[in-house]
Amino acid sequence: MKKLNRSVNLTSAIAISIGGMLGSGIFVLPGIAAAKTGSSIWLAYLLAAVCILPAALSKSELATAMPSSGGTYVYIERTFGPIFGTIAGIGLWLSLLLKSSFALVGFGAYLTVLVSIDEGFTKYAALFFLLVILGLNIVGIKKVGKVQIVIVTISLISLAAILIFGLPNINKDYLQPVFTDGNIGLISTVAFVYISYAGVTKIAAIAGEIKNPSVNLPRAMMLSLVIMSAIYVSVAFVLVGNIPMTDLGSDIKPIYTISNILGGTYIGYAAAIVGVITLVSMANSGVLAASRFPFAMAIDKLLPEFMSRIHSKYLTPVVTIVMTCLVMALVILFLDVEKIAKLASAFMVMMFISVNACVIILRETATQWYNPPYKSPFYPFIQLFGIVSGIILLILLGLVPLLAILIITIIGFLIYLKYGKKALRTGVLRKYGHRPALYLLYKKKNRRKARLTGDIVINSKFLDGEILDDAGVVVPLLGNEKSPEMLVEIGAALNTKEKLQVANIIEVPNQTFLEAVVDENPKVTALARRFSRLAKSNRINVDFESVVTHNISDTIYELSDQTHCDWLVFGWNGRARTGILINNPIGWLMTHINSNFALFKDNGVRYIGKVLIALTPGKNDKKFIEVADRISQFYGASFSFLRVVSEEISETDYNDLEQTSNALISGSIAESDLRIIKSNDSIETISNLSASYDLLILGSPKKDSWINVLFGSGKDKFTEKSACSVLRLTIKND
Template sequence: MKKLERSLSLTSVIAISIGGMLGSGIFVLPGLAAAKTGSSLWLAYLLAAICILPAALSKSELATAMPSSGGTYVYIERAFGPFFGTIAGIGLWLSLLFKSAFALVGFGAYLSILVNIEPELTKYVAVLFLALILFLNIMGVKKVGKVQIFIVSISIVTLAMILLFGLPRTSPELLEPFFTNGKMGLFSTVAFVYISYAGVTKVAAIAGEIKNPGTNLPRAMILSLFIMTLIYVSVAFVLVGNIPLDALATDINPIYTISELLGGNVIGYIAAVVGIITLISMANSGVLAASRFPFAMAIDKLLPDFMGKIHPKYLTPVITIIMTCLLMAMVILFLDVEKIAKLASAFMVMMFILVNACVIVLRETSAQWYKPPYRSPLYPFVQLFGIFSGIALLIFLGVGPMMAIVGIFLLGLVIYYLFGKNATRTGILRKYGHRPALYLLYKKKRNTTISYRSNQEASLQNLDGELASDAGVVVPLLGNERSPEMLVEIGAAINRREKIQVVNVTEVPNQTFLDAMVEENPRIASLERRVSRLATSQELDVDFEAAVTHEISDTIHELSNQTHCDWLVMGWNGRAHSGILVSNPIGWLLTHINSDFALFKDDGVRYIGKVLLALRPGRRDKNFIAVADRICEFYNASLTLLHVVPDRTDWDTINEMEAHSKKLLQKVDTPSMVIVQKDNDPINAISKASASFDLLILGTPQKDNWISILFGTGKDKFTEKSACSVLRLTMRDR
């Protein structure tokens, strides 16, 4: 299959992003918005930019992790699954389509200043310009980018001249009243002009065609948003400071009005020309982004395959471009697009809410493939602000936009059941989410997908594509272990049987075919060699395999089931809480696997000579001591059993606890001792004690705050504060 060409530079991406915002938001809306709030219009634009900033930061992160065409649709589909992905893709496509059609019809107000055109003919002229946009998009995005740079440059120069001559003439008298409808009027205006900034994130839909997207994409979004905020706020201030509010409130071509006021008729006509080409630029940018949504959906088998075809010469999705432009032409000719565009913008707000939620879901689940080069700052507060501010904006938009959301939801639902109901992919939230988060999702189906390496496909001697069913311990290697050999050693120390199963698991995004990843890999070859050398030196019976999967938790779960193992041993970074809404794969496994579970946090300690077992009283001490004894025997190490009790604990209780622990230790052959320490801060006590040991063994802690319970963001504080390597054990009731 041919791939989209990465041909867009940073300058072109910024131009396309600005072109998506420079349009009706500044050439048409200011007058209508001023009627709602008065001279505080500039403040409404500023607050709207602040509200959309979280979505820009979140989409920058998501786009660098998934730099493919489709943008918001791709992120929502990967996080929430194909069901919501279908609805999002169709909704975003129609939303951008209607908004672009509205821009083409809207330029009629400026065109009528220059040419005497009958109102009923304006729509046909708009369709002619749409044909030009269609031609540019089919010829290739590089040409689109060059045209965009030219148009955006002219528009910015024109607006800069308005600011240069308009700011000195601003009248303080015209800036009163600041609020015409109170603060509620201001907030409703913020919701009204919010859509003016929506184009800042459009470029994420063409991430697959951007050079060096990990760097250029976030830079383009942030820079274009900053530039447009300055333009919107400054121009709005000049408009309300130079044009009486009564006149501005009914003006749908305010840029022409202010230009004529400042420079006369000729300057006004020049501004009208700039308005015409700028609105065309907005429509052009909209076609470029909108056509990528059905293209990405067709690639994911959620729409017919023919919609995923790429032109053999121009390398553009010609079918979806033509479909988008044809539907835009029908909207222009037969529908009242202004009202539809306003209602569709509400769905854009809803998408930005989901975009912020996507970042939370993907970060909290710690999906192995989710490694964005750019990460949004101040996580998760930025995302939470974006979610709650978006909800508030939807409320201020009123009942009509809410009905539009419902309508697009139903349309997406129908399309999903026509084309995507048999999709085998599952979203990250569906995989790791808990019952409250899954309430709106359809019933979960068991569909584990694993692709094993076989010796017909690789030369590695241990890769036969079969798992050892008699393995006592399974050690999944995910690629982020500090020392895979050390993790295998820990598994061998715990093991009560002879064989150990080691599986290198590679998780790839859902859009990647597993068969394409099942090929000889130098890193896997190196890993197999290292594990084999360890097995030989330690006289261990180790079977090594490699697997590629879309669902890492399901795969690991299936590994433990197929081998009927006693223990699952994994590397760990100290984070394993499972929240009410989402959990990471470790947290999911803790509640789903049937074997005992050991998490090893490697602190770089290579030789284990002293082991500290720290348990809260009553935590099945006998079972934990048995495991610690096996580890000490493997490493020829000593064992210290530590109990930390509150300061108020009486000495009789302490002596009884110490005697009971010594009785348990009599059954082990390892040199051992018992310490019972009074301290109201067990985390600090165990942290200090761990400095004298090589390995700290702990049980599974209890969740300790509502943030951890809700989002699963907490870390194991005992592990985080430890001064040595940590092994955390979760043992099932026998």
């Protein structure tokens, strides 16, 4: 398959991103926004940039993980599933066509400066140029990208000239009042101008064509956001400082007005020409982008098939282009400029909330195929800020935009029921979502066991392609293990049966055919050779298979069920908790599988001679000691049984604990001893002791703070500070 040529450098990427933002946000919106908050409009633009920053960072991460997948619609569809993909596709389509409609309304206002037509006919002028744009999009002339760069350059030069001549002429009297409606007016204006920055993430749609996307894509988004926020803030300040608020508040061609004031009639005409060209170009590119969303949805079987038709000669999606322009015409005719801007902002805010949620879900579920080269900083706080601030902005936009979002959600759900219900894809959240999230977002269904011959493919090129049905231990390899051999050794140490099953599991998105990943995998060949050598040298019975799957949890669940194993042994990164709302595959399995669990944190220790088992008193203490004894026998090691007690413990309780603990290790075969240490800092105590041991064995981790409980993002402090390798054991009650 041919790949896209990565020919877009950083400079070009910044130009494209700026081009996506430059238009109605500065040529039309400032006057209407100033009427809502006063001269503090510049602050509203600045706060809007801060609010959109999380979405830019999140989309940078998503785009580097899926650099050729096609944008926000696909990110949401892969994360939340076809239902939300359908709703998101419609929301994105509407947000772009509304923004383009807004640009054409502004274009009509600038046109009245150049052509003697009544303001009442500006809508019809906008409709005429919409018809021209329809024809251009069908024949594909918009593909001449150099024209867009020229237009952006002219616009930036014009705005720079306004700043140079406008800043010295600021009238301080015009800057009062700063706030016409207090803090609420300011924040609602932030929501209103939010749409001005929507184009910052458009560059992600061509991530597959950017050179070194893991570096250049985030840089392009951040630099273009900084540049455009500086332009918006400074130009807005110049506007309110040079135009009386009584005039600016109802002006939808403010760039013409300020140019006329500063430079006279002919400079005003020049600014009007720039406004006309910029806004038409923006509307044209908006139609180009918007029409692709229903087209992509039709290809994915989420909309009627006829919408996926392309023109036989021009190879453009003619049906969705016509449909997009038709809806834009209705918007221009029947909605006023303020309602168009509010609706466009509302839909874009909703999409950016979803983008931030996508990053949290994809990271927390630890889905195997999600491996972005660039990761958003300050995770998950930056994403949580984006979600919370987005919800606040949606509320402040008013009732009508909220009702519109609700209606679109209902329509999207009905469309999914009609056309998309047969879609075979499922979102990551549906696969690995924890119960409360699934109750909120999906109708709860009982998980059906997957047949190994159906939902996974076993690589049988050089393996026997059969999963054992009598293995005592199953070791799933997920690709992030430091030493697969060490993990298999731990599995062998835990095993009380003859055989051990090792399964290298490769998870791919639902959109990828499993068979396409099976062949020509040298890593699998290398693992098979290494485990064969390990089995011979350690005299253990290891069966190794490689499987490709769409769902790790279901596959491991079936492996556990088919093998009737006693233990599942996983490599572990030290995460202590699973979240309430979302879960990673290991977290889901820990709550659904009846076998015991062993999570091994490999800290590089290769020879185990001394084992430390640290337990708080519990009903499974005897079983834990038996496991520690078995592991010590396997390695020919000794083990120490550690109890950390409060410094204020009474002598009677201390003696009782010592007696019961000695009784627990009295039947051990391996050499063992008891250590009871008085300390009020168990983490520090165990950390210091771990330096004298090779393996630390702990019980199941416990949940604590509400953030960790909700999102499972905490680290196990015992494991994090341990100087040796750690084995976390979860023993199911009989």
